[in-house]
Amino acid sequence: MAAPLQFHSNLSTDWQELGLCRATDAAVFFPPAHFEHKPEREARESKAKAICSRCPVRVDCLEWALATREPHGVWGGYSESERKQILLGKRRAS
Numbered sequence: 001m002a003a004p005l006q007f008h009s010n011l012s013t014d015w016q017e018l019g020l021c022r023a024t025d026a027a028v029f030f031p032p033a034h035f036e037h038k039p040e041r042e043a044r045e046s047k048a049k050a051i052c053s054r055c056p057v058r059v060d061c062l063e064w065a066l067a068t069r070e071p072h073g074v075w076g077g078y079s080e081s082e083r084k085q086i087l088l089g090k091r092r093a094s
Ligand code: SF4
Pocket: 016, 018, 019, 020, 021, 022, 029, 051, 052, 053, 055, 056, 057, 058, 059, 061, 062, 074, 075, 076, 077
């Protein structure tokens, strides 16, 4: 399991240069153009999350995806539906 996230404000894009996904097939991080069955999606997202869990810019990446309401893919170790849940939780808390 990944370490708990500690957010900070850094919405520059400098961190993208250090993302482990730069050396990985982007298809692991984003849904295909065709319909993806749940087991396929879960397998693909698991691979992406495993990469994210080792990524040195995971927090910046997640913060970016949340701030920009990135609608697709795994960012910072979270799928789009998981990010929606985080944002819903933030709205409820505020
Ligand atoms: S956290 Fe994941 S999606 Fe974000 S830069 Fe790192 S490897 Fe890429």
